[in-house]
Amino acid sequence: MNLLIYKTLEELNQDLADYVIKIAEMSIEENDRFNFVLTGGSSPKALYHFLATEGQHRIDWEKVYFFFGDERNVPADDDNYNGLMAKKTILDPLGIKEDHIFYVDTTLAPEKAAIEYKKAIDKHFNGEDIAFDLILLGMGDDAHTASIFPHTTLVKDEEVNVASVYVEKLDTYRISFTAPLINKADNVAFLVFGENKAEALKHVIGDTEKNVDLYPSQLIDPIDGKLTWFVDEAATKLLED
Numbered sequence: 001m002n003l004l005i006y007k008t009l010e011e012l013n014q015d016l017a018d019y020v021i022k023i024a025e026m027s028i029e030e031n032d033r034f035n036f037v038l039t040g041g042s043s044p045k046a047l048y049h050f051l052a053t054e055g056q057h058r059i060d061w062e063k064v065y066f067f068f069g070d071e072r073n074v075p076a077d078d079d080n081y082n083g084l085m086a087k088k089t090i091l092d093p094l095g096i097k098e099d100h101i102f103y104v105d106t107t108l109a110p111e112k113a114a115i116e117y118k119k120a121i122d123k124h125f126n127g128e129d130i131a132f133d134l135i136l137l138g139m140g141d142d143a144h145t146a147s148i149f150p151h152t153t154l155v156k157d158e159e160v161n162v163a164s165v166y167v168e169k170l171d172t173y174r175i176s177f178t179a180p181l182i183n184k185a186d187n188v189a190f191l192v193f194g195e196n197k198a199e200a201l202k203h204v205i206g207d208t209e210k211n212v213d214l215y216p217s218q219l220i221d222p223i224d225g226k227l228t229w230f231v232d233e234a235a236t237k238l239l240e241d
């Protein structure tokens with residue numbers, strides 16, 4: 001595990017954008033495509049804007065396929081739909097074609113949406129091992145990542161899959177990659193900043209004994225891939241040296 005700590009958000013996003021571009025270049029050189037899983041929520045907006053502006057001419061974006069590590073069970077035109085946030089901040093600005101974007105179909109019931117999403121992934125990988133080139137993840141202040149929330153069925157899900165999950169504290173369904181699917185990726189990067197994430201980060205990174213039911217982000221540990229944390233100083237405030 002590699003922990004990178006930044007003084008400012010600008011430095012963090014600049015470095016993370018460079019890291020995304022570097023992995024994209026390597027993937028395109030090796031496989032002529034880059035399979036990139038986006039994270040949702042509010043944290044990645046500035047990074048996506050950065051990639052769509054400063055990163056615009058640095059790689060061939062036509063060779064990039066975009067996926068979502070989790071989705072909220074809301075219509076595609078709802079502001080909470082992760083796909084809409086990505087559409088506005090990175091996909092439309094870069095002119096990404098629809099057939100390179102794998103949105104979660106929330107017109108379907110959550111369970112069916114998850115099944116169909118996994119089917120679309122299987123089809124894209126065409127029998128090859130499903131190892132994404134890069135999965136970006138955020139982390140909530142309750143230590144959830146993707147939509148693997150504390151004390152939910154997803155914490156114990158051992159299948160390499162996309163699953164639907166009922167999140168009691170939000171009284172809503174989510175559709176999410178399982179931890180085993182995330183852990184098959186070649187590269188996983190967490191983007192975490194802000195003082196409100198400090199308590200969760202302290203446990204996720206700092207605890208010697210794991211409690212994944214309470215801190216689901218502890219489940220992320222790529223089997224053969226690399227895990228990198230991009231965090232700001234505020235989020236590391238409670239970490240011991």
Ligand SMILES: O=C1O[C@H](COP(=O)(O)O)[C@@H](O)[C@H](O)[C@H]1O
Pocket residue numbers: 039040041042043044070071072082137138139140141144145146147
């Ligand atoms: O609900 C979600 O939350 C996490 C963290 O979001 P943030 O707003 O604190 O950045 C996010 O990673 C996940 O994709 C999203 O659906």
